[in-house]
Amino acid sequence: MTMLKIGVSSVFERAKIVAISLLMTLTISCEASNILVSPLIGKGSHFYLSAAIGEQLLTRGHNLTYLVSNAFEDHVRQSRFGEKFHYEIFKHSIPVDEIHEQFNNFSRSLSLPGRGNEMEVSYMILATRRNDCATILGDKMLMSRLRSANFSSLLYDITWACGAIIGEVLNIPYFAVVPYPSPCFHTASEGSGFNPAFVPSMLTSYSHIMSFKERLVNTFSFIMHRNLAIQFSFKPYKELSNQYNLLDPYELIKRTKMWFVNSDFVGEYPCALPPNVIPVGGLTAKDPEQLPSDIESFIQGSGGDGIIICSFGTFLVLDESNMALVKMFVDAFARLPQRVIWLLKTSPPFPIPSSIKIVPWLPQNDILGHPRTKAIFFHGGHNSYYEAIYHGVPAVVMPIFADQFGVSNRIAQFGLGLKLNKEEVTSDLIYEALYEVTSNRTYMQTAIRMSANFRNRPMKPAERAAFWIDHAIKHGTDNFELPVDSLNIFQYYLIDVIAFISVFMIFSIYLLIKCTTVVCTHICRFRNISKNKKID
Incomplete structure (x- = not known):
C-alpha cells in the first residue's frame, strides 16, 4: 500500500513538472x-x-x-x-x-x-x-x-x-x-x-x-x-x-x-x-572547444615551446604579388623554437619546414584557448584582438588598413604585444618581435591580467x-x-547659455564700473569741498 502511494505521488510529481515546463514553454512562445x-x-x-x-x-x-x-x-x-x-x-x-x-x-x-x-x-x-x-x-x-x-x-x-x-x-x-x-x-x-x-x-x-x-x-x-x-x-x-x-x-x-x-x-x-x-x-570570444585531431596532434608535438598562430584572415592570399612576403614569413617562422599554425588558403610552391602547419581554415578561438598557445601574429582584426585578450595570449600585430591601425596602437600601448610596420617589415623584424613577445614574461603577465579583468563580468558580451x-x-x-x-547646435554646446552669461557678466561689470566711477566721483567732490572749507 505504501509503495502504491509512493508510486502515485511520483506520477503526480512528474505530471506537475511536465505541466510547469509546458507552461514555461508557452509563456516564452507568447513573448517570442x-x-x-x-x-x-x-x-x-x-x-x-x-x-x-x-x-x-x-x-x-x-x-x-x-x-x-x-x-x-x-x-x-x-x-x-x-x-x-x-x-x-x-x-x-x-x-x-x-x-x-x-x-x-x-x-x-x-x-x-x-x-x-x-x-x-x-x-x-x-x-x-x-x-x-x-x-x-x-x-x-x-x-x-x-x-x-x-x-x-x-x-x-x-x-x-x-x-x-x-x-x-x-x-x-x-x-x-x-x-x-x-x-x-x-x-x-x-x-x-x-x-x-x-x-x-x-x-x-x-x-x-x-x-x-x-x-x-x-x-x-x-x-x-x-x-x-x-x-x-x-x-x-x-x-x-x-x-x-x-x-x-x-x-x-x-x-x-x-x-x-x-x-x-x-x-x-x-x-x-x-x-x-x-x-x-569580445562577441566572438568564448571558451575553447575540442580541436580537430590533426591540429591537436601538431600542438601536442610542440612540447614545452608551444605554438604561435599566424592569421591574416583574407588579407594574405598566395599569388605572385606577395610571394616574397610569404617567403619572409616562412624564414622567420623556421627560426623560432615554437611551432606555427598558419592560416593560408594555398600552400606555397616551395618546401615548408615541419614546424609550420599551413591550413586553409582554423578554429582560431579554440586554438587561442589551448594552454600551449604562446602568441598570435595577425593583422589587427578587432575580433581577434578581443579573443586574444579573453584567452590571455600576447600578440604581434602588423596592420593593413582602417581600424587595424587603432587596434595595433592599443596592443602596443597596453603592453599586450608589439606592432610592426608593413612598409619596413623584414624576416629579422618578424622573428625578433615574435621571439621578444614569447620570451619576455612581461607580455604574458599583461595578457593574463587583462584576461582576468575581461572575464570577471556577470554576463558574457x-x-x-x-x-x-x-x-x-x-x-x-x-x-x-x-x-x-x-537640441540645435547652439543648445547642445550651450552657446546660448554661454552668450547669456557672457552678456550678463559684461553688463554686470559695466554697472559695477559705472557705480564705482559715480562713487569715486562723489568721494572726490566731497574731499575737494572739505579741503576748500579748511582753506577758507
Missing part, C-alpha cells in the same frame, strides 16, 4: 519576437558578430531571420549557424563573381605599398552596397515577405546605412552593431562624451594621455574625419532616402534605439557613454547584448535615450 538581422551581406567578421548575438537571442525564445546576399548564402548556410536561423536572400546588382573579386582585391592590400588599394576598393564596395540597398528596396516580393513577417525590431551593422533605411521602411525600431574600436567616436551623435583632450580620434596613434600638440592634432582629426566619414559613408544613400520619403541617411542612423559597440574598456581608452550605448567587446535587445523589445528605450536630436 521575430527579429530581422542585416549583417552587411553575410561575409566574415561582420556576420559572426551579429550571429553571436543571434545565438543568445535564440535562448531567450526569439526567432531570428538573417538578410544575406546570394554571393555568400552558401557560406552562411554551411557555417555552424546554418541551421539555427531563418534566411532571406537578396540578389546583388552585379554578378556574384564580381562581388567575390572585390573582396579578393582587399587581399592585395598586404603586398601593396602604403594603404595599397584601400580607397579604390572602398569606393567600389560602397557603390555596390548602395546598389544592393536599391535592389532590396525595389524587390517587391522580398519586401512583401519582410512586411508579412511582422518583425518587432531590426539589428543591423553600422557599416551599412541600408539597415536603418530598411528599418524605417518596415516601420520597426532598429539597433546597431558597431564593429570598430573607439566607441565614443562612432556614437558621438548619441551624446557620447568624445572629448579630444583625452579620447584619441580613430586614425591617430595617440593614447588617452596627450601633449598639447597631440591634443591639437587630435581635435582637428576628429572634426575632419567625422565630417568626411559622414559624407563618404552616407551620402550615396541620400537619393534612396529621398525616393522613399525618408529623412537624410545620417538622421536615420541617429534614430538607432541602441548601439552595441564591439569594445570593452579593458582593451579600450575610457570615455563617457550614454545609457543606450552598450559595450559588448553576447549575453549582455541579447539581454538589452530583449529588454528594449519588452520595455522600449525612451528612458535610455539622450534628447540630443531635439
Whole structure:
C-alpha cells in the first residue's frame, strides 16, 4: 500500500513538472519576437558578430531571420549557424563573381605599398552596397515577405546605412552593431562624451594621455574625419532616402534605439557613454572547444615551446604579388623554437619546414584557448584582438588598413604585444618581435591580467547584448535615450547659455564700473569741498 502511494505521488510529481515546463514553454512562445538581422551581406567578421548575438537571442525564445546576399548564402548556410536561423536572400546588382573579386582585391592590400588599394576598393564596395540597398528596396516580393513577417525590431551593422533605411521602411525600431574600436567616436551623435583632450580620434596613434600638440592634432582629426566619414559613408544613400520619403541617411542612423559597440574598456581608452550605448567587446570570444585531431596532434608535438598562430584572415592570399612576403614569413617562422599554425588558403610552391602547419581554415578561438598557445601574429582584426585578450595570449600585430591601425596602437600601448610596420617589415623584424613577445614574461603577465579583468563580468558580451535587445523589445528605450536630436547646435554646446552669461557678466561689470566711477566721483567732490572749507 505504501509503495502504491509512493508510486502515485511520483506520477503526480512528474505530471506537475511536465505541466510547469509546458507552461514555461508557452509563456516564452507568447513573448517570442521575430527579429530581422542585416549583417552587411553575410561575409566574415561582420556576420559572426551579429550571429553571436543571434545565438543568445535564440535562448531567450526569439526567432531570428538573417538578410544575406546570394554571393555568400552558401557560406552562411554551411557555417555552424546554418541551421539555427531563418534566411532571406537578396540578389546583388552585379554578378556574384564580381562581388567575390572585390573582396579578393582587399587581399592585395598586404603586398601593396602604403594603404595599397584601400580607397579604390572602398569606393567600389560602397557603390555596390548602395546598389544592393536599391535592389532590396525595389524587390517587391522580398519586401512583401519582410512586411508579412511582422518583425518587432531590426539589428543591423553600422557599416551599412541600408539597415536603418530598411528599418524605417518596415516601420520597426532598429539597433546597431558597431564593429570598430573607439566607441565614443562612432556614437558621438548619441551624446557620447568624445572629448579630444583625452579620447584619441580613430586614425591617430595617440593614447588617452596627450601633449598639447597631440591634443591639437587630435581635435582637428576628429572634426575632419567625422565630417568626411559622414559624407563618404552616407551620402550615396541620400537619393534612396529621398525616393522613399525618408529623412537624410545620417538622421536615420541617429534614430538607432541602441548601439552595441564591439569594445570593452579593458582593451579600450575610457570615455563617457550614454545609457543606450552598450559595450559588448569580445562577441566572438568564448571558451575553447575540442580541436580537430590533426591540429591537436601538431600542438601536442610542440612540447614545452608551444605554438604561435599566424592569421591574416583574407588579407594574405598566395599569388605572385606577395610571394616574397610569404617567403619572409616562412624564414622567420623556421627560426623560432615554437611551432606555427598558419592560416593560408594555398600552400606555397616551395618546401615548408615541419614546424609550420599551413591550413586553409582554423578554429582560431579554440586554438587561442589551448594552454600551449604562446602568441598570435595577425593583422589587427578587432575580433581577434578581443579573443586574444579573453584567452590571455600576447600578440604581434602588423596592420593593413582602417581600424587595424587603432587596434595595433592599443596592443602596443597596453603592453599586450608589439606592432610592426608593413612598409619596413623584414624576416629579422618578424622573428625578433615574435621571439621578444614569447620570451619576455612581461607580455604574458599583461595578457593574463587583462584576461582576468575581461572575464570577471556577470554576463558574457553576447549575453549582455541579447539581454538589452530583449529588454528594449519588452520595455522600449525612451528612458535610455539622450534628447540630443531635439537640441540645435547652439543648445547642445550651450552657446546660448554661454552668450547669456557672457552678456550678463559684461553688463554686470559695466554697472559695477559705472557705480564705482559715480562713487569715486562723489568721494572726490566731497574731499575737494572739505579741503576748500579748511582753506577758507
